Amino acid sequence: MREIIIAGAGYAGLRAALDLGAAQRKGQLGEARLTVVDRNDYHQVVTWLHDVAAASVEAEAARIPLSRLLGDGTLNVMQGDVRGLAPKEQRILLMDGTLLSYDRVVVALGSETLWPPVPGLRDHALPLRWWNEAFALREAIMTSFADAAATQDAAERRRLMTIVVVGGGYTGCQLAGELSHWLPALADQFGLSIFDITLRQIEAQPRLVPNWQPQLSSQAERTLRQKGVQLLLDSPLAEVGPTHFRIGERPPMPYGVMAWTGGVQAPALLAESGFRTGAQGRVVVDDYLRAEGFPTAYVAGDCALWMDGEKPLPATASHALRQGEYVARSLQREFHGEPLGRYEPTKLGLVMSLGGNDAVGTALGVPLYGPTAGLLKEGIESWYLSTIGVK
Numbered sequence: 001m002r003e004i005i006i007a008g009a010g011y012a013g014l015r016a017a018l019d020l021g022a023a024q025r026k027g028q029l030g031e032a033r034l035t036v037v038d039r040n041d042y043h044q045v046v047t048w049l050h051d052v053a054a055a056s057v058e059a060e061a062a063r064i065p066l067s068r069l070l071g072d073g074t075l076n077v078m079q080g081d082v083r084g085l086a087p088k089e090q091r092i093l094l095m096d097g098t099l100l101s102y103d104r105v106v107v108a109l110g111s112e113t114l115w116p117p118v119p120g121l122r123d124h125a126l127p128l129r130w131w132n133e134a135f136a137l138r139e140a141i142m143t144s145f146a147d148a149a150a151t152q153d154a155a156e157r158r159r160l161m162t163i164v165v166v167g168g169g170y171t172g173c174q175l176a177g178e179l180s181h182w183l184p185a186l187a188d189q190f191g192l193s194i195f196d197i198t199l200r201q202i203e204a205q206p207r208l209v210p211n212w213q214p215q216l217s218s219q220a221e222r223t224l225r226q227k228g229v230q231l232l233l234d235s236p237l238a239e240v241g242p243t244h245f246r247i248g249e250r251p252p253m254p255y256g257v258m259a260w261t262g263g264v265q266a267p268a269l270l271a272e273s274g275f276r277t278g279a280q281g282r283v284v285v286d287d288y289l290r291a292e293g294f295p296t297a298y299v300a301g302d303c304a305l306w307m308d309g310e311k312p313l314p315a316t317a318s319h320a321l322r323q324g325e326y327v328a329r330s331l332q333r334e335f336h337g338e339p340l341g342r343y344e345p346t347k348l349g350l351v352m353s354l355g356g357n358d359a360v361g362t363a364l365g366v367p368l369y370g371p372t373a374g375l376l377k378e379g380i381e382s383w384y385l386s387t388i389g390v391k
């Protein structure tokens, strides 16, 4: 009996699990036992987390119980926190001390928030990488507005109604866009004036989404400014206190809630487990998405460092999905004694939402703006849910 373990039930892991489960049901995997381990008992629709934080989707819609997705008994679904791997011994250690042995593992543990050494940042800013963090951010903004409604002090009210998004990458832009629609409604709900709202987005580089084509960055900047987002570009965050923050040498600026979306890195446990890692702590993989030197360990999604020429392939849901699919296919080939086909990334593009119907991005190299891009983004989300069996 071959033991196949999928560590992480996110975009890459869930796709691999669904495809391997389907193969198992058709008797195409031979004697194999499939186990999925995740620290949560749900799959997170990460590409909706900014919507959860800005209350534009129901929080519960963005986490789907694994029992609903993988509960037909084909796979063994385990809730457990992976502490580390021993790739030479082909074992996984969980936080509770459980040791799991595998013949093949799919490492798909996603990425974690990267905290640069800005004094006070980690103590006061709220991250947005997991469902519970999105929920906590939404609650913090609601509490800040509730406190604003309770105070008689006008300056304090304006401070509490100042929401700051740090990071001009696609997570920060998507969050700022959604907040620009929600905050006026929230002010209304608490009987507050919309003129007391300040929504700021801060980016250290001179433009938003600096790794995109300049015309897409300009379009994103124009759209967000039209929605009332105050963009502070070329503005490196220097220090964060409980009520004020500083950019460079400028005087302190007040804020009520700060969201940190400034970067991610692969989990530290990967390097600690003996995998060779490179940019963003991601695992260096061979042509078949197997960890260098460990052919029994496939790595997929944000954990995998695939070099696309000089640059790492971006950490996106769409690449994670395709990699999960590819790994499931490779495992079937391996077990049938067939040669593996080299992994080739499919570059479909990336669309980021900017609140309401607005979005910006590229599809197959074609730049897209406004409601057309918004419709495409919506279509992608619905399509994704349908592929995992959610209507």
Ligand SMILES: Cc1cc2nc3c(=O)[nH]c(=O)nc-3n(C[C@H](O)[C@H](O)[C@H](O)COP(=O)(O)OP(=O)(O)OC[C@H]3O[C@@H](n4cnc5c(N)ncnc54)[C@H](O)[C@@H]3O)c2cc1C
Pocket: 007, 008, 009, 010, 011, 012, 013, 037, 038, 039, 040, 042, 043, 044, 046, 047, 048, 049, 050, 080, 081, 082, 083, 108, 109, 110, 111, 128, 129, 130, 171, 174, 267, 300, 301, 302, 303, 315, 316, 317, 318, 319, 320, 350, 351, 352
């Ligand atoms: C707010 C936000 C919006 C985004 N929007 C987009 C978008 O519009 N389009 C796009 O393409 N990409 C987007 N991304 C990026 C995209 O979500 C990630 O690239 C994608 O989730 C990576 O998939 P993955 O399978 O590698 O990891 P994930 O989907 O994050 O899955 C990792 C899984 O591993 C589990 N896990 C982690 N550590 C452990 C552990 N130690 N033990 C057990 N289980 C563990 C987690 O619970 C999770 O289920 C967005 C990211 C964020 C944060």
